[in-house]
Amino acid sequence: MTRDLFGPETVVRPGKPLVVAIDGPSGSGKSSVSKEVARRLKLAYLDTGAMYRALTWHCLKTGLDLQDGAAVEQASKELALELSTSANVEYVGVAGVDITEEIREPRISSAVSAVATTLGARNELIRRQRQIIDQHHRRMVVEGRDITTVVVPNAEVRVLLTASEEARMRRRGLQLGGTQTKEQLAAQVIHRDAKDSTVVNFTQAADGVITLDSSDLDFDETVETALSIVGKVIYGD
Ligand SMILES: Nc1ncnc2c1ncn2[C@@H]1O[C@H](COP(=O)(O)OP(=O)(O)O)[C@@H](O)[C@H]1O
Numbered sequence: 569m570t571r572d573l574f575g576p577e578t579v580v581r582p583g584k585p586l587v588v589a590i591d592g593p594s595g596s597g598k599s600s601v602s603k604e605v606a607r608r609l610k611l612a613y614l615d616t617g618a619m620y621r622a623l624t625w626h627c628l629k630t631g632l633d634l635q636d637g638a639a640v641e642q643a644s645k646e647l648a649l650e651l652s653t654s655a656n657v658e659y660v661g662v663a664g665v666d667i668t669e670e671i672r673e674p675r676i677s678s679a680v681s682a683v684a685t686t687l688g689a690r691n692e693l694i695r696r697q698r699q700i701i702d703q704h705h706r707r708m709v710v711e712g713r714d715i716t717t718v719v720v721p722n723a724e725v726r727v728l729l730t731a732s733e734e735a736r737m738r739r740r741g742l743q744l745g746g747t748q749t750k751e752q753l754a755a756q757v758i759h760r761d762a763k764d765s766t767v768v769n770f771t772q773a774a775d776g777v778i779t780l781d782s783s784d785l786d787f788d789e790t791v792e793t794a795l796s797i798v799g800k801v802i803y804g805d
């Protein structure tokens with residue numbers, strides 16, 4: 569399988585469902601790699617983590633107690649979420665307020681696990697995710713923590729994108745412009761994963777899920793490997 573298969577004019581499985589589900593821990597490259605895969609395959613793109621982050625932003629904005637599960641669940645149902653599903657346009661909003669940048673800030677990263685471990689809120693966001701995937705005729709790259717196992721376990725392509733702790737912390741540190749100490753990065757990457765793992769398993773590939781370890785790959789190599797996995801699964805080559 570070579571990149572030629574997915575040259576600029578290629579549409580894979582035209583008119584048929586093609587969900588590429590990508591799960592993995594923080595900093596493994598899910599968002600950046602998924603976006604590029606979506607561009608190359610001309611598929612829509614769904615960042616489910618952005619949904620948990622937007623809900624967290626809203627809860628903090630309204631002064632809600634994140635430990636109050638019933639209140640967080642209620643907030644998830646009322647959330648007026650606006651989300652870009654194009655890999656070329658990054659936009660996350662709540663009721664007309666652009667929060668695209670703000671949801672990536674460390675204060676949201678530190679609080680998001682409390683929301684993501686609220687099962688009622690998860691159920692609501694999972695319901696919305698499935699609705700969005702259907703609205704796109706199931707032609708979408710979807711990334712998160714439970715996409716291969718819970719949201720779309722019957723996705724055509726299922727990938728667990730991993731990388732060593734060291735690589736993930738280094739990448740997140742660079743991404744945040746070197747503003748974070750090692751301890752702060754560990755809190756945002758390693759400790760958050762540990763908390764998130766209490767409700768979803770994204771450390772080991774479930775049956776039928778292909779593991780892509782990006783520890784020793786650069787970004788382009790990781791994208792090429794992800795595309796070759798799609799090629800293998802769809803065309804068997
Ligand atoms: N294979 C890779 N090698 C080096 N850097 C990478 C690789 N994959 C992603 N990155 C970079 O690492 C950072 C974190 O990636 P991101 O896609 O935000 O991860 P995640 O969504 O899993 O948290 C980004 O700056 C991204 O460009």
Ligand SMILES: Nc1ccn([C@H]2C[C@H](O)[C@@H](COP(=O)(O)OP(=O)(O)O)O2)c(=O)n1
Pocket residue numbers: 593594595596598599616617618620621680681684711712713714715760764768
């Ligand atoms: N499908 C998902 C997606 C994200 N989450 C949770 C777990 C994370 O702490 C937050 C934010 O996810 P996000 O993918 O934006 O986080 P990273 O960019 O990988 O650090 O949401 C989840 O529980 N289930």
